[in-house]
Amino acid sequence: MKNNDNSNFNGYEVNGNGRLPHQDLIAFQVCKELLLAIKAADIRDTKLRDEAIEAAKAACINCCEGAGAASWGNKRRAYSIARGEASEAAGCVDIAAALDSIRPGAEIEIFRIAARAIALLTKLSRH
Numbered sequence: 001m002k003n004n005d006n007s008n009f010n011g012y013e014v015n016g017n018g019r020l021p022h023q024d025l026i027a028f029q030v031c032k033e034l035l036l037a038i039k040a041a042d043i044r045d046t047k048l049r050d051e052a053i054e055a056a057k058a059a060c061i062n063c064c065e066g067a068g069a070a071s072w073g074n075k076r077r078a079y080s081i082a083r084g085e086a087s088e089a090a091g092c093v094d095i096a097a098a099l100d101s102i103r104p105g106a107e108i109e110i111f112r113i114a115a116r117a118i119a120l121l122t123k124l125s126r127h
Contacts, residue, residue: 026120031082053089055092
């Protein structure tokens with residue numbers, strides 16, 4: 001069966017606009033912004049850079065899981081995990097800044113993005 005209208009991928013209904021559920025989730029967009037900001041921050045400490053990037057990726061992935069979950073309990077669990085991962089990513093950046101191992105001033109923008117992600121995910125995890 002061939003479907004050309006992009007509203008259904010192999011039987012999976014999307015949001016009526018041809019997009020997957022996580023693509024319309026503001027928290028996912030902000031977590032993705034956090035990931036890209038961390039990558040652009042040029043953290044020189046390889047362990048902290050790897051930890052920050054992995055935590056930010058996990059925040060994104062858990063947003064996707066939450067958006068696609070069928071039950072509110074599973075959604076809350078995934079968003080709660082994403083919140084913890086975003087916090088971990090910001091913590092790694094904080095440590096890198098304390099060690100002068102990051103592009104000067106990069107942490108300020110990262111903290112702004114992380115705070116927004118954490119606030120959004122806090123609301124989603126308590127919904």
